Amino acid sequence: MKVVAFPRNEQGTGASRRLRNAGQTPGIIYGGSLPPVTVALDHNALFHALKKETFHSSILDMEIEGKVEKVLLRDFQMHAYKQLVLHVDFQRVDANQKIHVKVPLHFVNAEVSPAVKLSAGVISHVLNELDISCLPGDLPEFVEVDLSKLEAGNSIHLSDIQLPKGVTAVAHDNPTLATATVPAGQVSADDAAASDEEKK
Numbered sequence: 001m002k003v004v005a006f007p008r009n010e011q012g013t014g015a016s017r018r019l020r021n022a023g024q025t026p027g028i029i030y031g032g033s034l035p036p037v038t039v040a041l042d043h044n045a046l047f048h049a050l051k052k053e054t055f056h057s058s059i060l061d062m063e064i065e066g067k068v069e070k071v072l073l074r075d076f077q078m079h080a081y082k083q084l085v086l087h088v089d090f091q092r093v094d095a096n097q098k099i100h101v102k103v104p105l106h107f108v109n110a111e112v113s114p115a116v117k118l119s120a121g122v123i124s125h126v127l128n129e130l131d132i133s134c135l136p137g138d139l140p141e142f143v144e145v146d147l148s149k150l151e152a153g154n155s156i157h158l159s160d161i162q163l164p165k166g167v168t169a170v171a172h173d174n175p176t177l178a179t180a181t182v183p184a185g186q187v188s189a190d191d192a193a194a195s196d197e198e199k200k
Contacts, residue, residue: 005062016086023043027089057101060073072090075088096135099133099139100131108146108147108148123179134166157176158175
């Protein structure tokens, strides 16, 4: 994904306010062996990009005055109540150094799982993203969690999924990713049906 930025020479609150009034967002690029660089980005383009999942979990091509470098979105600040991006931080990426990022979890096949098909269960997503470590070239846009074998009353843990090649999870334990429960009303309805059968 490509991002275009412009060099920014003026610093300080007043300069940042003038930038925002002109439809731009101040930002910074840091990391690697180069010094930090202050930049400005088109606010509307940035605002719409921030709505895309891939913008948060992909290596971005940052173009400044015709030169392109690889960066990761690291942080951004939004206005308390306006739809306004106040500031954005990017980190340079070295192809030979592992990066530590959060990537989204994509849950698939819930509708064919025994929990849903046989027990009318409800699947709850406990985590929506996962901390991972990998080389930039191995960074996945997301990690897939297959729910097709999940049964009612059970959970899927990190150890139950296959991570993409070259990717390791940064987790201190074995976190739960999703759980399957049967709604209370559903259980009593099933029990009632069973006891009716026994009376016959």
